[in-house]
Amino acid sequence: xxxxxxxxxxxxxxxxxxxxxxxxxxxxxxxxxxxxxxxxxxxxxxxxxxxxxxxxxxxxxxxxxxxxxxxxxxxxxxxxxxxxxxxxxxxxxxxxxxxxxxxxxxxxxxxxxxxxxxxxxxxxxxxxxxxxxxxxxxxxxxxxxxxxxxxxxxxxxxxxxxxxxxxxxxxxxxxxxxxxxxxxxxxxxxxxxxxxxxxxxxxxxxxxxxxxxxxxxxxxxxxxxxxxxxxxxxxxxxxxxxxxxxxxxxxxxxxxxxxxxxxxxxxxxxxxxxxxxxxxxxxxxxxxxxx
Amino acid sequence: xxxxxxxxxxxxxxxxxxxxxxxxxxxxxxxxxxxxxxxxxxxxxxxxxxxxxxxxxxxxxxxxxxxxxxxxxxxxxxxxxxxxxxxxxxxxxxxxxxxxxxxxxxxxxxxxxxxxxxxxxxxxxxxxxxxxxxxxxxxxxxxxxxxxxxxxxxxxxxxxxxxxxxxxxxxxxxxxxxxxxxxxxxxxxxxxxxxxxxxxxxxxxxxxxxxxxxxxxxxxxxxxxxxxxxxxxxxxxxxxxxxxxxxxxxxxxxxxxxxxxxxxxxxxxxxxxxxxxxxxxxxxxxxxxxxxxxxxxxxxxxxxxxxxxxxxxxxxxxxxxxxxxxxxxxxxxxxxxxxxxxxxxxxxxxxx
Amino acid sequence: xxxxxxxxxxxxxxxxxxxxxxxxxxxxxxxxxxxxxxxxxxxxxxxxxxxxxxxxxxxxxxxxxxxxxxxxxxxxxxxxxxxxxxxxxxxxxxxxxxxxxxxxxxxxxxxxxxxxxxxxxxxxxxxxxxxxxxxxxxxxxxxxxxxxxxxxxxxxxxxxxxxxxxxxxxxxxxxxxxxxxxxxxxxxxxxxxxxxxxxxxxxxxxxxxxxxxxxxxxxxxxxxxxxxxxxxxxxxxxxxxxxxxxxxxxxxxxxxxxxxxxxxxxxxxxxxx
Numbered sequence: 001x002x003x004x005x006x007x008x009x010x011x012x013x014x015x016x017x018x019x020x021x022x023x024x025x026x027x028x029x030x031x032x033x034x035x036x037x038x039x040x041x042x043x044x045x046x047x048x049x050x051x052x053x054x055x056x057x058x059x060x061x062x063x064x065x066x067x068x069x070x071x072x073x074x075x076x077x078x079x080x081x082x083x084x085x086x087x088x089x090x091x092x093x094x095x096x097x098x099x100x101x102x103x104x105x106x107x108x109x110x111x112x113x114x115x116x117x118x119x120x121x122x123x124x125x126x127x128x129x130x131x132x133x134x135x136x137x138x139x140x141x142x143x144x145x146x147x148x149x150x151x152x153x154x155x156x157x158x159x160x161x162x163x164x165x166x167x168x169x170x171x172x173x174x175x176x177x178x179x180x181x182x183x184x185x186x187x188x189x190x191x192x193x194x195x196x197x198x199x200x201x202x203x204x205x206x207x208x209x210x211x212x213x214x215x216x217x218x219x220x221x222x223x224x225x226x227x228x229x230x231x232x233x234x235x236x237x238x239x240x241x242x243x244x245x246x247x248x249x250x251x252x253x254x255x256x257x258x259x260x261x262x263x264x265x266x267x268x269x270x271x272x273x274x275x276x277x278x279x280x281x282x283x284x285x286x287x288x289x290x291x
Numbered sequence: 292x293x294x295x296x297x298x299x300x301x302x303x304x305x306x307x308x309x310x311x312x313x314x315x316x317x318x319x320x321x322x323x324x325x326x327x328x329x330x331x332x333x334x335x336x337x338x339x340x341x342x343x344x345x346x347x348x349x350x351x352x353x354x355x356x357x358x359x360x361x362x363x364x365x366x367x368x369x370x371x372x373x374x375x376x377x378x379x380x381x382x383x384x385x386x387x388x389x390x391x392x393x394x395x396x397x398x399x400x401x402x403x404x405x406x407x408x409x410x411x412x413x414x415x416x417x418x419x420x421x422x423x424x425x426x427x428x429x430x431x432x433x434x435x436x437x438x439x440x441x442x443x444x445x446x447x448x449x450x451x452x453x454x455x456x457x458x459x460x461x462x463x464x465x466x467x468x469x470x471x472x473x474x475x476x477x478x479x480x481x482x483x484x485x486x487x488x489x490x491x492x493x494x495x496x497x498x499x500x501x502x503x504x505x506x507x508x509x510x511x512x513x514x515x516x517x518x519x520x521x522x523x524x525x526x527x528x529x530x531x532x533x534x535x536x537x538x539x540x541x542x543x544x545x546x547x548x549x550x551x552x553x554x555x556x557x558x559x560x561x562x563x564x565x566x567x568x569x570x571x572x573x574x575x576x577x578x579x580x581x582x583x584x585x586x587x588x589x590x591x592x593x594x595x596x597x598x599x600x601x602x603x604x605x606x607x608x609x610x611x612x613x614x615x616x617x618x619x620x621x622x623x624x625x626x627x628x629x630x631x632x633x634x635x636x637x638x639x640x641x642x643x
Numbered sequence: 644x645x646x647x648x649x650x651x652x653x654x655x656x657x658x659x660x661x662x663x664x665x666x667x668x669x670x671x672x673x674x675x676x677x678x679x680x681x682x683x684x685x686x687x688x689x690x691x692x693x694x695x696x697x698x699x700x701x702x703x704x705x706x707x708x709x710x711x712x713x714x715x716x717x718x719x720x721x722x723x724x725x726x727x728x729x730x731x732x733x734x735x736x737x738x739x740x741x742x743x744x745x746x747x748x749x750x751x752x753x754x755x756x757x758x759x760x761x762x763x764x765x766x767x768x769x770x771x772x773x774x775x776x777x778x779x780x781x782x783x784x785x786x787x788x789x790x791x792x793x794x795x796x797x798x799x800x801x802x803x804x805x806x807x808x809x810x811x812x813x814x815x816x817x818x819x820x821x822x823x824x825x826x827x828x829x830x831x832x833x834x835x836x837x838x839x840x841x842x843x844x845x846x847x848x849x850x851x852x853x854x855x856x857x858x859x860x861x862x863x864x865x866x867x868x869x870x871x872x873x874x875x876x877x878x879x880x881x882x883x884x885x886x887x888x889x890x891x892x893x894x895x896x897x898x899x900x901x902x903x904x905x906x907x908x909x910x911x912x913x914x915x916x
Binding site: 035037083086087090093094096097098100101102103104105107108109110111112219220223226227229230234261262264265268269271272273275276279280 | 557
Binding site: 487491495504514569 | 752
């Protein structure tokens with residue numbers, strides 16, 4: 001029982017990381033109607049920025065993270081400002097190819113700026129843990145869970161209760177009409193790209209202490225975030241978050257009980273089977289295309 | 292018909308008037324292209340080209356085959372797959388295993404190494420292609436992650452991180468090829484693929500692919516079974532990628548897990564976007580740009596060229612610029628230049 | 644559902660399509676509400692109604708792009724059988740002899756005009772993928788014959804000289820003709836035209852009226868159209884059905900419709916400008 005609880009607590013942490021990344025993908029999907037394949041790679045790049053400020057410059061971790069978030073905001077804004085905004089005539093799949101091109105650019109820039117050696121980033125709270133009913137979780141894990149939930153809570157408040165949120169939701173449901181109705185869709189998309197980059201950076205900073213900071217840092221997070229979107233459906237904001245936590249639990253269960261090597265791979269194959277039975281996800285429903 | 296026996300002088304005039312010379316026959320062009328490309332080993336043995344160029348041009352031909360398949364999938368049918376490298380790697384490892392460990396003849400190994408990935412492709416296509424295109428990208432991403440892990444971990448089959456070796460092919464059980472003759476085999480394979488692709492895309496299958504990309508509703512209303520044709524496009528792309536993987540392992544002679552990454556899939560995608568979507572020669576031009584320029588030119592640039600990842604930036608920036616400003620790909624430069632030239636000439640004549 | 648599909652329904656010998664109690668809801672909104680009407684063979688049948696009346700939705704239900712909430716759609720197929728279209732696959736509809744055009748011309752810009760028309764012959768291409776790739780005699784013959792047929796259709800519509808030009812960038816009037824040509828490739832029994840005159844000028848509209856008439860006679864088929872141009876509808880249709888908010892308003896000959904009180908009310912204002 002305590003093993004299971006332990007796994008569950010750890011899943012809350014991994015699920016939260018996946019949820020942040022998935023939210024980044026979904027916010028771009030809803031506002032720009034395209035799949036942002038470079039979400040993970042941009043998160044990786046900005047995590048390198050954090051690591052650079054922490055190790056090379058010697059800034060305290062909190063300051064390094066702030067620098068990373070600023071860099072994330074800038075990189076997201078630049079992508080929107082320089083590329084997406086000027087790609088009005090490009091088809092949706094063309095824009096997805098653009099995000100694939102972005103992956104290549106960030107994969108190229110990162111070793112150029114930060115070198116090819118693996119770096120490491122420490123936890124916020126290096127040691128200590130609390131235990132619930134025999135299951136232990138580190139202070140840092142707790143912190144990650146809380147930060148994740150707080151950010152998501154804040155985002156849902158933003159989306160549902162504020163004017164900006166209304167603008168985002170209007171743009172998401174129909175960009176053209178939203179523009180006609182006076183919604184500043186340009187600012188909305190700018191905000192969305194910046195936000196997606198910030199969420200990616202946060203996910204990167206949270207996952208980094210469990211591994212080393214390399215070009216492949218976000219590969220697994222990225223794939224898991226995608227399948228979280230598939231599981232939860234692309235039509236809502238909360239579906240993918242729910243999906244991300246489920247993926248987190250399933251992943252840790254599979255790794256612990258089935259195979260430490262193949263657990264994650266089995267999960268990917270299970271998701272493919274899931275699509276056969278519930279193609280629109282747990283929450284999403286079939287959309288009717290206007291003819 | 293008369294054109295076949297025409298002299299060069301008559302050819303020129305007929306070419307301008309009649310447009311029926313053999314030079315305009317696409318099949319002749321494909322074969323001619325093959326013959327020219329097949330001369331690289333000759334040039335190298337004559338000392339005109341460095342012998343390392345054989346490997347370089349050969350790998351461009353190999354990647355062109357995979358890219359041709361991706362062009363059918365993305366260029367014609369509008370579907371994005373991120374699994375190209377995974378399927379190439381699967382076929383490469385399979386063929387290496389079947390020929391080296393099991394001692395199967397090259398031809399049989401080729402057939403099996405294409406059939407198995409295609410069957411896997413059809414299965415994941417059945418799962419993901421009933422919905423809008425975006426699911427294929429995600430599912431192929433998942434599959435390529437599973438395959439990558441398999442290459443690393445399934446050591447009995449793949450030899451893990453130390454990589455797996457294979458030999459040059461032995462044709463029909465007695466004709467042992469060497470590097471130069473394997474290169475010729477690559478050329479033959481590419482020319483056959485070019486001809487088959489040309490026939491397909493100019494037939495009803497190609498039009499059905501076009502219809503799926505251009506207007507899903509029109510395709511359906513005209514009787515195109517979307518699932519069937521999406522599956523067909525994906526199966527063809529997988530078959531081309533597998534062929535390319537088999538050719539790779541028997542030409543380069545070894546395969547490592549680190550070759551078949553997302554980066555490779557993106558490079559293949561860059562090939563078709565940069566060279567020209569829906570263009571056979573564009574695909575080859577794209578492969579040359581993506582795989583030769585970084586190797587030959589960029590590395591010569593002082594400082595910048597030495598940095599790891601510069602070739603990625605080159606391809607990435609090119610992809611984005613081509614999509615935004617030149618969506619038909621760089622192959623369209625040639626007809627446009629020719630058009631400009633003709634216009635200038637026409638002007639000059641009328642002025643004169 | 645299954646019982647209804649197998650139940651033998653007989654249309655009167657001169658009838659080709661019967662829409663019976665058709666309804667479709669979009670999240671509570673009744674876009675089409677218990678609609679019933681019948682088309683006779685060789686008729687030119689018009690469906691009219693103010694904006695948002697659900698005309699295109701009716702077309703989409705018949706061609707199965709939308710799955711109706713309730714109702715039956717009986718069609719006399721090119722094999723002479725009478726079948727309920729409900730529940731059929733979208734891509735199987737054309738095989739029964741029912742083909743349509745779209746409100747916003749749905750052509751493939753990157754293909755030549757004749758290739759666009761050849762897409763309309765998709766179901767007549769029988770050669771396998773392999774024989775297409777190898778260009779075996781069967782594939783060659785098929786391609787040659789259907790290409791000739793496409794040329795004759797384009798010739799009939801007067802645009803054969805444009806056949807090798809790309810569809811992208813052609814003027815709207817030409818595109819409309821190409822889309823019409825595409826429907827003529829499959830020997831249709833019933834052609835559904837969604838606003839064939841939208842975007843055309845007066846001269847082109849007059850030509851269109853003429854063309855629709857001759858198509859009906861030459862191809863021996865029935866034509867079912869939605870149109871806003873009242874002059875066109877009144878001049879070419881034998882029979883008109885008027886709907887508003889998804890409900891049937893009136894059903895009759897052009898003159899009956901013109902004199903119908905509820906139709907006039909529904910159009911009041913819309914007709915005046």
